[in-house]
Amino acid sequence: MTETRAGFVALIGEPNAGKSTLLNQMVGAKVSIVTHKVQTTRARIRGIAMHEDSQVVFVDTPGIFRPRRRLDRSMVKAAWGGAADADLILLLIEAHRGLTDGAQSIIDSLRDHAGKTPVALVINKIDRVKAEQLLELSQQVNETFPFARTFMISAEKGYGCGDLMDWLAAEVPAGPWLYPEDQVADLPMRMIAAEITREKLTLRLHEEIPYQLTVETEAWEEKKDGSARVDQIVYVARPGHKGIVLGKGGETIKAVGQAARAEMVEFMGRNVHLFLQVKVRENWLEESERYSEMGLDFRDGDA
Numbered sequence: 001m002t003e004t005r006a007g008f009v010a011l012i013g014e015p016n017a018g019k020s021t022l023l024n025q026m027v028g029a030k031v032s033i034v035t036h037k038v039q040t041t042r043a044r045i046r047g048i049a050m051h052e053d054s055q056v057v058f059v060d061t062p063g064i065f066r067p068r069r070r071l072d073r074s075m076v077k078a079a080w081g082g083a084a085d086a087d088l089i090l091l092l093i094e095a096h097r098g099l100t101d102g103a104q105s106i107i108d109s110l111r112d113h114a115g116k117t118p119v120a121l122v123i124n125k126i127d128r129v130k131a132e133q134l135l136e137l138s139q140q141v142n143e144t145f146p147f148a149r150t151f152m153i154s155a156e157k158g159y160g161c162g163d164l165m166d167w168l169a170a171e172v173p174a175g176p177w178l179y180p181e182d183q184v185a186d187l188p189m190r191m192i193a194a195e196i197t198r199e200k201l202t203l204r205l206h207e208e209i210p211y212q213l214t215v216e217t218e219a220w221e222e223k224k225d226g227s228a229r230v231d232q233i234v235y236v237a238r239p240g241h242k243g244i245v246l247g248k249g250g251e252t253i254k255a256v257g258q259a260a261r262a263e264m265v266e267f268m269g270r271n272v273h274l275f276l277q278v279k280v281r282e283n284w285l286e287e288s289e290r291y292s293e294m295g296l297d298f299r300d301g302d303a
């Protein structure tokens with residue numbers, strides 16, 4: 001019997017570094033929704049890649065950025081918690097932007113938060129620069145932190161992604177798979193569906209609220225006629241937000257539901273019946289139970 005391996009890989013980087021694009025490339029499906037809107041992702045499982053006998057579970061974090069408001073600080077804390085709990089961390093930087101202030105501040109935080117978790121530097125978007133520039137940048141960034149490895153990739157074109165995947169598959173710890181093989185196919189669909197709805201909410205609502213809401217696919221039922229019934233709950237952090245998400249006479253949630261359903265139909269290529277409910281869940285960021293359901297453990301909360 002061959003030995004199985006499995007582990008969590010946290011993707012960190014400035015907004016737009018290409019985390020979602022890389023995930024899509026590695027997982028081989030449109031698991032993570034690529035959007036031009038910044039900071040749309042929060043710590044959670046974003047995709048599972050099976051590579052030979054390894055199961056690599058990618059955890060995406062919100063754009064780790066410098067906190068300005070209180071909410072941002074708790075988001076950043078959660079993001080770093082997700083990163084430190086992972087088996088490996090990938091720091092994505094953009095080749096053409098180089099070592100930006102934002103990237104530098106993430107590297108500074110890595111010193112405080114990464115602990116013993118190995119961090120690999122992933123220089124993305126190499127299709128946008130010349131080779132000399134790349135070597136110089138790699139050297140410059142490597143002087144700032146003891147990265148376990150450096151990869152130069154183009155997430156969009158797939159360059160270098162195979163080597164990165166080989167490395168991840170070899171580096172995750174030996175052990176049983178975290179998700180049964182037959183669930184791996186199903187789990188992303190539920191996550192994709194939740195992500196689609198969250199994206200529609202983000203596009204429709206004011207700036208502040210989207211970071212304080214989360215969407216979960218509660219139930220997924222396969223119908224005899226080939227369609228799927230999808231029940232989702234939109235959790236908001238404050239009672240006052242419920243009304244905003246619902247909108248006047250339920251207008252907002254209805255429009256979000258229609259847009260999300262249309263995208264799900266297109267994505268899955270079959271009919272979908274989508275049911276959305278809005279519930280209040282205060283302090284959801286601290287709810288470790290929810291996070292552990294997603295494969296993350298936020299027990300001590302001050303990682």
Ligand SMILES: Nc1nc2c(ncn2[C@@H]2O[C@H](COP(=O)(O)OP(=O)(O)OP(=O)(O)O)[C@@H](O)[C@H]2O)c(=O)[nH]1
Pocket residue numbers: 013014015016017018019020021022034035036037038039040041062063124125126127128153154155156157
């Ligand atoms: N030229 C080039 N563009 C890329 C590459 N990878 C990603 N992009 C583009 O960069 C933009 C941002 O990519 P995303 O994958 O959404 O970035 P992200 O880090 O997930 O962003 P957030 O979720 O907002 O933090 C998109 O327009 C991608 O098409 C690459 O290798 N080369």
